[in-house]
Structure formats: structure tokens, C-alpha cells
Amino acid sequence: MLFCRIFSLLLASTSIVFLLMALITDYWIVAYGPSDISHSGLWQECVNGKCFVPKVIDGYITATRFFLILASVVTLAAVIFPFISFMPFNCGYVGRPFISSIAAFVAGFFTLIAVAVFTSESWGKNKDPQIQVTFEWSFYLGWAAFPLLLLAGIFSLIAHLRSPQSGYESM
DSSP states (O other): OHHHHHHHHHHHHHHHHHHHHHHHOSOSEEEEOSSOEEEEOSSOEEETTEEEOOSSOOHHHHHHHHHHHHHHHHHHHHHHHHHHTTSOOOOOSSOHHHHHHHHHHHHHHHHHHHHHHHHHHHTTOOOOTTOEEEEOHHHHHHHHHHHHHHHHHHHHHHHHHHSOOOGGGGO
16 A cells, blocks of 8 residues: 555654654753753753763663664664665565564664653652753654654554565465
């Protein structure tokens, strides 16, 4: 089904943009204090406009980085396979939409692990009542990529199941 392949390609492309934006930007958490504002991401922290790389990196930050990088790499496969499904060459026994579906589901799983670990470890870390800590747009881009990847996987799977089979599979 052409519609499912196109929609899967659009969803996976949007997902990889969201994942890369979440990965490289530093607005995962913003803290508003009485005298200053700080924001931090997975790679650096900024206080009053001055950014620095922390000397000690928490384990949950490393885990979040790792799984988001994995999710980005696998999402790239989920983007490439629907794209090449429009080209007329044989890819073996397994169809390209099926490979794209598996890649999108795996990338969604990696994304879920990354953002869930970050959320669970960051939630409630602030003990000072004068400081308001909120999750910000980089964090939400990571979460938004998760359902988009699931939808991309579903549409790729539908495209695979509705595509005509060659050889003995069609009998």
C-alpha cells in the first residue's frame, strides 16, 4: 500500500529529526532559581548563559545518551528502508517494509528506555523549595519520537502485510 509506505516514511523521518534534536540540545531540564536560571541536557549544563561540560556524568545520563544514539541509528534504518521500497529491485525473502517495521519498533523501544530512565531519575531530584525545576522541549521531543516510531512501525507492517507476495508465499 502506497499510502502506508509514504506515511511510514514521513513518520520515521520526523522521528529521526526529533531524536537528533533531543540528543544534541541542552533543554532537557530548566531550573528557575531566585537569582539565576540554568538549563541542562545530555552533554552540557548552562548557568546564566555560561555553558560547561560536567566533570562527573551520572549513570542515568550515560544510559539515556546510549539508548538515544542507538534509537537514532536504528531509526535511520526505519527511514532508509521505506525510501528504498520505492525502488524496483529485489531485497531477498524479507520485504523492505517488514525490515522498516522491525527497525521502527526497535527504535521506539530504545527511545522508551532512554526517556523513561531520564524521567525516573530526574523526577524529584530538586529538594530546594526556592528552585522550580521543569522538563523542557528537548525532553518532550524525545518523548514525542516514541509514538511516532510506533506509528511508523505499524504503517510499515500494514504495508508489508498488504503488499503482493512473490513466489510460493502468494499461493
